[in-house]
Amino acid sequence: MSRRAGPPARYNHFMRSTMRSVRGTLSVAALLAAVLGSWACSTPAPSASQRTAEERAADRDVADRVDDALRADSNLFSRHVIVDTRRGVVWLTGWVMSADEEREAVRVASAVPGVKRVINQIDVLDFESVHW
Numbered sequence: 375m376s377r378r379a380g381p382p383a384r385y386n387h388f389m390r391s392t393m394r395s396v397r398g399t400l401s402v403a404a405l406l407a408a409v410l411g412s413w414a415c416s417t418p419a420p421s422a423s424q425r426t427a428e429e430r431a432a433d434r435d436v437a438d439r440v441d442d443a444l445r446a447d448s449n450l451f452s453r454h455v456i457v458d459t460r461r462g463v464v465w466l467t468g469w470v471m472s473a474d475e476e477r478e479a480v481r482v483a484s485a486v487p488g489v490k491r492v493i494n495q496i497d498v499l500d501f502e503s504v505h506w
Contacts, residue, residue, distance in 0.1 A: 463493060
């Protein structure tokens with residue numbers, strides 16, 4: 375009487391547990407793909423929150439006028455002041471040498487036509503307190 379040779383019992387157990395693990399991993403991957411896909415479809419189009427071409431052009435014009443006014447002021451060394459504008463709101467960033475220059479930069483920017491508000495983020499470098 376011959377017995378038909380088959381895989382050992384350990385092998386069958388290993389294959390069953392491996393297949394369960396693979397099915398579980400595939401289920402999680404499919405669920406993740408479905409969730410991410412539905413999230414991506416529900417986000418608004420990027421163009422809905424962006425400025426129009428006219429708004430960007432107006433902001434560039436205001437920023438250029440503020441930059442020109444800062445450069446023209448003889449009481450202010452504005453080389454390191456950066457001007458950014460969005461819908462008439464001007465952000466001043468960068469650095470100046472004194473608190474007086476910082477105040478002057480805000481005053482000059484506020485006086486430019488088309489500026490609705492100035493947000494001052496200028497750093498004042500205090501070289502006198504530095505010990506060399």
